Amino acid sequence: MKTLATLLMILLTSLIHAQEKNTYTINAQVTNVKSAEGNVIFSLHTKDTFMKGSGIKMVVATIENGVAKATFTDIEPGTYAIMVLHDENENKRMDFEATGxxxxxxxMSxxxxxFGPPNFNDAKFDITTxxxxFTIRF
Incomplete structure (x- = not known):
């Protein structure tokens, strides 16, 4: 009977460990926001989503004393980049001058x-252990 109980405990422990997933947290902040107008959008990207929309996770942060902060939770190991936009008019997109x-x-992280459009390779980082x-500058 003790052998059966021990075997059952080992099996349950193995199943619990197999279901555990190593995930991580990414904290990002911008400390030089020039105005309190609007909000700051933080978006977490993979290579596939970079410059193609809102990314895999997005946080809209308020601005307090020139600082905006975001936290991304439950991030699986991988290679990512963070893009940040001061959305002054709160239209959830970047606005451009006539010159482009x-x-x-x-x-970016x-x-x-x-110079020129953002590049994933310049902003990428690995999260593994x-x-x-991040402190990101505008």
Whole structure:
């Protein structure tokens, strides 16, 4: 009987471990928001979703004292990038000048200093063993 009970405990423990998923949390903030108008949209992207919409997760954050913060939870290991937009007029999209330059501030993880459209390779990061924290500049 003890053998059966021990075997049952081992089986249950194995099943519980098999169902556990390692997920992580990503915290992101922008500390140099120039105005309190509108809100700041944080979007988490994979290579497949980068520059193609709202990404796999999105957080709309309020601005307090020039700072906006977002937390992405239950993130599976992988390669991601964060894009951030100061949506001053709250239309949930980036607005452009007639010349094609953005009217609203934006930024990305890793704070690349790139000219031209954002590039996933410049903004990407891996999440494999621990939570991540980012401060993104506009």
């Amino acid at each position: 330059f953005p009217k609203e501030d934006y930024g 890793n704070n690349p200093m790139a 621990e939570d991540k924290d």
